[in-house]
Amino acid sequence: MQNSKPEKLKQTLTGYIAQAVYPVVFLGEVFSAKPRLARRKRELLYYLDLCGVKSLPVVIIISLLMGSIIAMQGILQMRKVGAEIFIVDLVGFAVLKEFGPLMVAMISTGRAGSAFAAEIGTMKVNEEIYALQTMGVNPYSYLVYPKLAAMLVAIPVLTVFGDAFSILGGMILSTSACDITPAAYWARSTAVLNGTVFMLGIIKSAVFGVLITLAGCCCGFSAEGNAQGVGRGATQAVVASIFLVVIADAVMTLLFTFIGY
Amino acid sequence: MSEKSQKLRIGIFIIAGTLLMLAVLFFLGLSDMFVEKVTLVTRFNESVQGLTVGSPVKYRGVQVGTVSKISIVMQKKTVWVAMEIEPRYFRGVDKDEFENAFRKELANGLACRMEFAGITGMKFIDLDYFSTANTDITVPSNIPLEEAIYVASVPSAFQDFSKAVVNAMERLSKIRFEEISAELEQSIITINTLLADPAIKSTISKINEAAENLESSTATINQAINEERIATMLDDVEKNLKSLNKLTSTLNRTSAEMKLPESSRALRNAADSISESQKDLTTTLEKLNHTLDSMKLFFDYIEKDPSSIIRGKKPEKSILK
Numbered sequence: 001m002q003n004s005k006p007e008k009l010k011q012t013l014t015g016y017i018a019q020a021v022y023p024v025v026f027l028g029e030v031f032s033a034k035p036r037l038a039r040r041k042r043e044l045l046y047y048l049d050l051c052g053v054k055s056l057p058v059v060i061i062i063s064l065l066m067g068s069i070i071a072m073q074g075i076l077q078m079r080k081v082g083a084e085i086f087i088v089d090l091v092g093f094a095v096l097k098e099f100g101p102l103m104v105a106m107i108s109t110g111r112a113g114s115a116f117a118a119e120i121g122t123m124k125v126n127e128e129i130y131a132l133q134t135m136g137v138n139p140y141s142y143l144v145y146p147k148l149a150a151m152l153v154a155i156p157v158l159t160v161f162g163d164a165f166s167i168l169g170g171m172i173l174s175t176s177a178c179d180i181t182p183a184a185y186w187a188r189s190t191a192v193l194n195g196t197v198f199m200l201g202i203i204k205s206a207v208f209g210v211l212i213t214l215a216g217c218c219c220g221f222s223a224e225g226n227a228q229g230v231g232r233g234a235t236q237a238v239v240a241s242i243f244l245v246v247i248a249d250a251v252m253t254l255l256f257t258f259i260g261y
Numbered sequence: 262m263s264e265k266s267q268k269l270r271i272g273i274f275i276i277a278g279t280l281l282m283l284a285v286l287f288f289l290g291l292s293d294m295f296v297e298k299v300t301l302v303t304r305f306n307e308s309v310q311g312l313t314v315g316s317p318v319k320y321r322g323v324q325v326g327t328v329s330k331i332s333i334v335m336q337k338k339t340v341w342v343a344m345e346i347e348p349r350y351f352r353g354v355d356k357d358e359f360e361n362a363f364r365k366e367l368a369n370g371l372a373c374r375m376e377f378a379g380i381t382g383m384k385f386i387d388l389d390y391f392s393t394a395n396t397d398i399t400v401p402s403n404i405p406l407e408e409a410i411y412v413a414s415v416p417s418a419f420q421d422f423s424k425a426v427v428n429a430m431e432r433l434s435k436i437r438f439e440e441i442s443a444e445l446e447q448s449i450i451t452i453n454t455l456l457a458d459p460a461i462k463s464t465i466s467k468i469n470e471a472a473e474n475l476e477s478s479t480a481t482i483n484q485a486i487n488e489e490r491i492a493t494m495l496d497d498v499e500k501n502l503k504s505l506n507k508l509t510s511t512l513n514r515t516s517a518e519m520k521l522p523e524s525s526r527a528l529r530n531a532a533d534s535i536s537e538s539q540k541d542l543t544t545t546l547e548k549l550n551h552t553l554d555s556m557k558l559f560f561d562y563i564e565k566d567p568s569s570i571i572r573g574k575k576p577e578k579s580i581l582k
Binding site: 042045046048049052053056081083153154156157158160161163164189190191193194195196197198199202 | 379
């Protein structure tokens with residue numbers, strides 16, 4: 001028997017509302033589940049390896065280039081007023097406050113966020129998640145927490161590397177393109193930058209890590225149908241992660257500005 | 262890939278990341294915790310715009326510390342600035358005795374002054390021996406930080422400049438720009454009206470014509486008086502001048518030979534003689550005239566009475582008769 005039009009509309013609307021509300025339900029499910037990380041050491045190490053160690057070369061190369069690019073743009077502008085030494089300030093603050101955490105988050109979105117969504121989506125399509133539930137295993141605890149814990153460790157560590165190599169990239173370019181010596185660059189960096197700015201960047205990166213993980217897992221859990229659904233879920237995870245990271249960055253930047261940083 | 266090597270990689274990653282983070286933290290601030298610092302305090306009776314917490318404090322150009330606190334005393338309209346300087350920059354002074362040594366320098370005239378750090382408007386505090394005679398080095402009673410060393414402040418060099426700028430701006434503000442603008446507008450309208458007058462237009466067109474004529478004349482003159490022609494003319498002029506010179510010299514010589522005084526005397530005598538002859542001639546002519554008159558009378562009489570030639574003139578009848 002075919003459904004009438006009002007019923008179809010009702011089903012469509014219900015579907016949209018369910019889709020819109022699902023992230024909230026997902027959050028509730030995750031935070032109501034017990035972490036039980038001690039039992040999931042193997043997975044934790046796997047994700048640390050995937051999101052941290054294997055992302056490190058990419059992070060180092062991109063950060064070096066990013067620092068150099070910022071320094072180059074700074075040199076072009078600062079040279080006009082003979083204020084090349086302020087490139088150190090520009091690179092330092094831009095990297096520690098924004099570009100370091102943001103670039104690492106973008107790399108992790110591409111590597112980890114999409115991988116999480118694809119992995120969970122495939123499990124959902126293959127009904128492995130239902131199997132877990134049947135066996136009495138909470139899938140949110142089993143699948144989300146190891147990823148979350150790994151990302152909480154990996155992303156800040158990657159950000160530390162990213163910050164250091166961005167500053168190094170800026171130093172290499174500044175010392176080769178300007179009359180700034182490495183010693184002067186270092187002295188200026190240590191004079192103008194401070195530990196608080198650095199730590200606020202690390203805090204930002206941890207928040208980004210949580211958001212990327214939750215977005216990836218949520219999109220994985222909401223994947224439906226077949227392999228195409230998994231692909232859609234992975235794409236959605238990347239888009240949602242980038243969106244959330246940028247929104248969170250804006251909010252945190254405002255918040256840190258209000259407190260004087 | 263074995264689980265063991267995976268754990269090793271992760272371990273290295275975590276340890277390296279943590280060490281790097283600690284190193285960055287150490288160099289970017291934690292190292293300051295282990296550095297001994299002395300707090301200085303000063304007050305400014307001027308604006309401290311451009312001076313912020315963290316601004317450098319320099320002793321004769323060497324950065325020895327930073328500004329740590331800025332506060333305002335509204336009643337006295339003064340700004341208190343606290344600074345932290347590091348005794349490690351001062352060689353030859355024992356850290357324990359640094360405060361006493363610094364106070365001695367203050368008594369010798371060490372003071373502080375705000376200076377511009379560059380073109381960005383940022384300022385720093387310069388500690389130096391300024392040659393300002395009226396620096397008040399007496400320590401005020403209401404220092405915000407009791408343990409801090411008070412450093413007298415000298416008005417900054419740009420304070421006078423800023424006063425001058427303010428004065429200039431005040432004078433500028435007194436200029437009645439609106440009235441000037443209105444007058445200028447009125448003048449422009451008048452000029453426009455004047456320019457729109459047909460007489461002006463015809464004058465302008467005439468001036469244009471005249472200018473064109475002048476231009477064509479100039480062109481003609483230019484065409485007529487070309488370089489070759491000018492050269493020819495100059496040659497002719499030169500020749501003529503030479504001839505004139507010769508003529509002048511000849512005239513000079515001739516005039517010298519002519520014995521002008523004697524000649525002029527003779528000429529004068531001749532003129533006198535001519536004058537006298539002229540008088541004689543006049544007398545002669547008058548006599549001749551009388552003669553002619555007499556002859557005319559004679560011939561008229563003969564004509565009237567031809568027989569008179571034979572008989573002679575008749576005697577005149579007497580009136581008495």
